[in-house]
Amino acid sequence: xxxxxxxxxxxxxxxxxxxxxxxRDALSRRLGASVHCKLxxxxxxxxxxxxxxxNSVLAGLDAARSNGVxxxxxxxxxxxxxxxxxxxxxxxxxxxxSSASAFKRDRTRALGAEVVDCAANFEARLQTVQRIHAxxxxxxxxxxxxxxxxxxxGTLGLELLDQLPEAFCVVVPMSxxxxxxxxxxxxxxxxxxxxxIGVQAAASPAWRVALDAGEIVTxxxxxxxxxxxxxxxxxxxxxxxxxRWVDDVVLVSEDEIEAAVRWLAVEEKLVVxxxxxxGVAAALAGRIDRQGLDLVFVLSGGNILPSxxxxxxxx
Amino acid sequence: xxxxxxxxxxxxxxxxxxxxxxxRDALSRRLGASVHCKLxxxxxxxxxxxxxxxNSVLAGLDAARSNGVxxxxxxxxxxxxxxxxxxxxxxxxxxxxSSASAFKRDRTRALGAEVVDCAANFEARLQTVQRIHAxxxxxxxxxxxxxxxxxxxGTLGLELLDQLPEAFCVVVPMSxxxxxxxxxxxxxxxxxxxxxIGVQAAASPAWRVALDAGEIVTxxxxxxxxxxxxxxxxxxxxxxxxxRWVDDVVLVSEDEIEAAVRWLAVEEKLVVxxxxxxGVAAALAGRIDRQGLDLVFVLSGGNILPSxxxxxxxx
Numbered sequence: 225x226x227x228x229x230x231x232x233x234x235x236x237x238x239x240x241x242x243x244x245x246x247x248r249d250a251l252s253r254r255l256g257a258s259v260h261c262k263l264x265x266x267x268x269x270x271x272x273x274x275x276x277x278x279n280s281v282l283a284g285l286d287a288a289r290s291n292g293v294x295x296x297x298x299x300x301x302x303x304x305x306x307x308x309x310x311x312x313x314x315x316x317x318x319x320x321x322s323s324a325s326a327f328k329r330d331r332t333r334a335l336g337a338e339v340v341d342c343a344a345n346f347e348a349r350l351q352t353v354q355r356i357h358a359x360x361x362x363x364x365x366x367x368x369x370x371x372x373x374x375x376x377x378g379t380l381g382l383e384l385l386d387q388l389p390e391a392f393c394v395v396v397p398m399s400x401x402x403x404x405x406x407x408x409x410x411x412x413x414x415x416x417x418x419x420x421i422g423v424q425a426a427a428s429p430a431w432r433v434a435l436d437a438g439e440i441v442t443x444x445x446x447x448x449x450x451x452x453x454x455x456x457x458x459x460x461x462x463x464x465x466x467x468r469w470v471d472d473v474v475l476v477s478e479d480e481i482e483a484a485v486r487w488l489a490v491e492e493k494l495v496v497x498x499x500x501x502x503g504v505a506a507a508l509a510g511r512i513d514r515q516g517l518d519l520v521f522v523l524s525g526g527n528i529l530p531s532x533x534x535x536x537x538x539x
Numbered sequence: 540x541x542x543x544x545x546x547x548x549x550x551x552x553x554x555x556x557x558x559x560x561x562x563r564d565a566l567s568r569r570l571g572a573s574v575h576c577k578l579x580x581x582x583x584x585x586x587x588x589x590x591x592x593x594n595s596v597l598a599g600l601d602a603a604r605s606n607g608v609x610x611x612x613x614x615x616x617x618x619x620x621x622x623x624x625x626x627x628x629x630x631x632x633x634x635x636x637s638s639a640s641a642f643k644r645d646r647t648r649a650l651g652a653e654v655v656d657c658a659a660n661f662e663a664r665l666q667t668v669q670r671i672h673a674x675x676x677x678x679x680x681x682x683x684x685x686x687x688x689x690x691x692x693g694t695l696g697l698e699l700l701d702q703l704p705e706a707f708c709v710v711v712p713m714s715x716x717x718x719x720x721x722x723x724x725x726x727x728x729x730x731x732x733x734x735x736i737g738v739q740a741a742a743s744p745a746w747r748v749a750l751d752a753g754e755i756v757t758x759x760x761x762x763x764x765x766x767x768x769x770x771x772x773x774x775x776x777x778x779x780x781x782x783r784w785v786d787d788v789v790l791v792s793e794d795e796i797e798a799a800v801r802w803l804a805v806e807e808k809l810v811v812x813x814x815x816x817x818g819v820a821a822a823l824a825g826r827i828d829r830q831g832l833d834l835v836f837v838l839s840g841g842n843i844l845p846s847x848x849x850x851x852x853x854x
């Protein structure tokens with residue numbers, strides 16, 4: 225898989241620049257460690273999802289140019305696919321549940337994608353994607369459970385290895401597990417002294433539950449400020465990768481996520497969404513065992529509603 | 540002066556890393572230009588002021604280590620001097636008017652500096668600095684009107700030249716004029732095809748007034764969201780440099796500054812204070828003549844009150 229991640233990096237390089245890795249002074253003092261943050265918030269569309277989106281479209285570019293692409297997402301992956309498709313002259317259809325916010329719909333449409341509505345349940349979403357695929361031949365893109373996703377995500381790990389000379393402890397938000405799988409593969413194979421720790425909202429603990437059970441189990445996620453991390457079950461592609469490479473998966477409360485979003489905005493001058501802030505939340509709560517290594521937080525996205533950020537800033 | 544800027548860069552390199560210069564996609568589309576932002580918001584203490592602070596303390600380090608340093612500021616320079624002094628094992632005294640907010644006092648004290656109060660007028664502030672200098676021999680540091688300040692600020696210009704290969708139009712917030720003087724000196728001498736444009740709040744238009752008059756005149760600044768840019772008159776050191784090198788100075792309204800702070804937080808995921816956002820404000824208002832060049836905005840600081848940012852995000 226490492227060679228596929230290297231190939232993905234090569235493939236993405238005309239479209240995406242490496243994101244900055246910045247040392248944060250206030251956080252370093254607060255945590256008593258050398259702390260760097262990886263600013264995926266500064267990607268086009270405000271989240272790391274452009275990595276898997278570009279990699280998935282580019283991997284099937286001829287088919288995509290002929291028949292378009294289709295995916296289901298109401299979040300960051302929707303905008304990322306819309307952006308990548310526009311840059312690559314590909315027609316994108318995004319299936320969204322009728323419950324998705326007007327805000328997300330508008331953002332996705334503004335990037336040139338066609339938004340297709342479906343009923344507000346996961347089965348309807350899946351069926352709508354399959355129907356569009358059958359009718360149009362559009363390339364179906366997965367948000368996390370495909371090799372192209374994991375290898376696209378892994379490019380972030382290669383960047384970290386270039387940006388830091390020594391072993392580090394990288395803390396990664398977990399949803400479907402694509403991001404941490406890609407990062408862990410790159411980092412652990414190339415610099416085995418590194419640690420990789422995943423963080424989920426306690427409201428959506430599918431990975432922690434499944435890892436404890438030793439098998440993929442389905443859970444019922446509750447609403448969370450970390451809406452981008454909502455997941456019912458680990459992916460079957462990512463589960464064994466996480467079992468093999470990830471050192472620990474920890475959970476954070478809603479209050480802890482809010483505190484991290486506030487810290488990042490007030491002290492570090494970074495707008496980070498709930499799902500992007502869970503790593504910092506875990507560390508501020510004293511829940512990251514870094515084993516003496518320098519810390520790296522992957523700030524995976526910044527697409528928080530302005531009203532939600534305003535509320536957090538005034539509480 | 541260019542060789543002094545190069546020397547300053549050498550001197551600062553153990554203490555400050557170059558700040559990221561990041562391409563911003565949404566702003567590029569909005570302005571129909573290639574747009575980069577220079578993230579001084581990510582400096583320790585959240586503003587570019589650590590550049591002149593370190594450079595000033597390092598230039599007189601032996602005296603500073605013996606007798607400390609003293610300066611007057613209730614804003615970003617106070618925290619920057621406190622930070623640099625702490626890193627360099629120097630005692631710092633910061634004179635603040637009794638009108639300065641508890642927030643700024645606490646932040647400065649938290650960095651280890653001694654805060655000395657004085658009456659709420661500029662004369663009392665000056666006299667207090669002079670008294671402390673006479674009593675203790677402390678090195679007096681100027682926030683903008685000293686060679687060490689301008690050359691420290693100029694290091695930002697050298698970084699831009701390294702980070703971009705072609706001529707660009709750089710847009711710089713103006714207060715005392717140290718930052719734009721340093722940047723303009725470096726950029727114009729080394730890459731004459733570049734443009735340098737300064738921006739002030741219309742509430743505090745000292746530079747625009749003085750440049751129109753052809754001489755330093757004193758004005759009465761009004762309150763502004765760009766509180767860091769409050770200035771009554773250009774410095775006598777910086778005025779001729781700005782006359783020589785700066786292509787234009789434009790003004791922005793309070794509404795335009797708010798719109799820029801909002802855009803930067805919502806679209807670019809960056810927390811920027813009013814004074815740091817005036818360049819983007821001018822561009823969004825159609826007031827920057829870039830003459831076909833790529834745009835660079837210097838986001839000079841991020842120290843906005845959380846409550847002020849919250850208000851802007853909800854209006």
